[in-house]
Amino acid sequence: MIGEVKSEVRGSSRLSVAPMMDWTDRHCRMLHRQLSAHALLYTEMVTAPALVRGGAVHLLEHDPREAPVALQLGGSDPGELAEAARLGAEAGYAEINLNCGCPSDRVQSGCFGAVLMERSALVADCVAAMIAKVPRGVPVTVKCRIGVDDQAPEEVLPDFLSRIRAAGVDRVQIHARKAWLQGLSPKENRDIPPLDYDLVVAMKTAYPDLHISLNGGIQSLDEAESLLARGIDGVMVGRAAYQRPFDILAEADARIFGAPTRRRAPAEVVAAMEPYFADHLARGGRLHQVTRHMLGLFAGRPGARGWRRVLSERAHRPDAGLDVLRAALAETEGAAVA
Missing domain, CATH: 3.20.20.70 (Aldolase class I)
Structure with a gap:
């Protein structure tokens, strides 16, 4: 082993x-x-x-x-x-x-x-x-x-x-x-x-x-x-x-590894992280402690600026929760449609 x-x-x-x-x-x-x-x-x-x-x-x-x-x-x-x-x-x-x-x-x-x-x-x-x-x-x-x-x-x-x-x-x-x-x-x-x-x-x-x-x-x-x-x-x-x-x-x-894996879209990555966010918040953690590492997730893609703006302005607030994450994600969805 x-x-x-x-x-x-x-x-x-x-x-x-x-x-x-x-x-x-x-x-x-x-x-x-x-x-x-x-x-x-x-x-x-x-x-x-x-x-x-x-x-x-x-x-x-x-x-x-x-x-x-x-x-x-x-x-x-x-x-x-x-x-x-x-x-x-x-x-x-x-x-x-x-x-x-x-x-x-x-x-x-x-x-x-x-x-x-x-x-x-x-x-x-x-x-x-x-x-x-x-x-x-x-x-x-x-x-x-x-x-x-x-x-x-x-x-x-x-x-x-x-x-x-x-x-x-x-x-x-x-x-x-x-x-x-x-x-x-x-x-x-x-x-x-x-x-x-x-x-x-x-x-x-x-x-x-x-x-x-x-x-x-x-x-x-x-x-x-x-x-x-x-x-x-x-x-x-x-x-x-x-x-x-x-x-x-x-x-x-x-x-790099030759693994047959399905590529996730950035929005799917955010969804996959939601349980982790929920657990982190339940333990007394702050939203921005995680989201600060995610600012570049949509880099070069529609809505990247809105994603960063919402997280930068709102994620550090003491009461910030999953609603902020979803609001930031909505910026990317609206930009993709436009």
């Missing part, structure tokens, strides 16, 4: 949605799961100190219906990361991922994220400790950049991959940009450093036993299919999947 789980997660990583702070929470993942049954979804980054020292195990809460879902951890202490990985595996996550790519000031000050590209030996110690602490069927993976600051990616990336592979990692997600820890903001680091897909493809050739997913700048399923055709094992889509979820995920099961 454990081996089957590991194989299933590896297959799902053919297309994944990147971990994104403030975006890929459990509500976002539930929406994405309505669109694709097979794509691998990731949590926001959860720091190991928060789990181990702060006891914030509520950060691990998720719905079994999100599966397969991976937990991304941030940290740089092998012992803390190992304990956090154990907690994540016990909570039912199908994969534990170590963040070696986030360039924000907050993670730099904590000595984790992209700054770990400069500490490959420490990363190897961290993942070895994590692997030793989780069940054998739960993979420990690494998400990294191709380098940081003045590093030469063609030199540092092979060394980094060699070290984590020797420590037991067999899957890695590579954001095909450098991170500039000095001089660029986190937002600028997502756009300004040039993409180097060729280097990531070359790493797959150099390390054929590593399962390599490519992340960074992917805007469509056409681009994803093109990269997979070059020999990459998987593609990881970030902002495009969040801002235009229907465009990226609605056809993913058929086109």
Whole structure:
């Protein structure tokens, strides 16, 4: 059974949605799961100190219906990361991922994220400790950049991959940009450093036993299919999947996974989410906590502006309920008729 789980997660990583702070929470993942049954979804980054020292195990809460879902951890202490990985595996996550790519000031000050590209030996110690602490069927993976600051990616990336592979990692997600820890903001680091897909493809050739997913700048399923055709094992889509979820995920099961599934219209996705909304509201949740992730569901389609307007103006109100959701949906239906 454990081996089957590991194989299933590896297959799902053919297309994944990147971990994104403030975006890929459990509500976002539930929406994405309505669109694709097979794509691998990731949590926001959860720091190991928060789990181990702060006891914030509520950060691990998720719905079994999100599966397969991976937990991304941030940290740089092998012992803390190992304990956090154990907690994540016990909570039912199908994969534990170590963040070696986030360039924000907050993670730099904590000595984790992209700054770990400069500490490959420490990363190897961290993942070895994590692997030793989780069940054998739960993979420990690494998400990294191709380098940081003045590093030469063609030199540092092979060394980094060699070290984590020797420590037991067999899957890695590579954001095909450098991170500039000095001089660029986190937002600028997502756009300004040039993409180097060729280097990531070359790493797959150099390390054929590593399962390599490519992340960074992917805007469509056409681009994803093109990269997979070059020999990459998987593609990881970030902002495009969040801002235009229907465009990226609605056809993913058929086109990326070859699954014979019926494509839902955006309105059908909203209807499928209604029981989730009802349960969330019954538990004391607020409508906008879920709808904020759905603003782009109708992007590029009739009524998209009305959909966004109704949700933006009314979903945050304390008494907002399913009537607001239905009013927003009515904007799309009226536009389609017109």
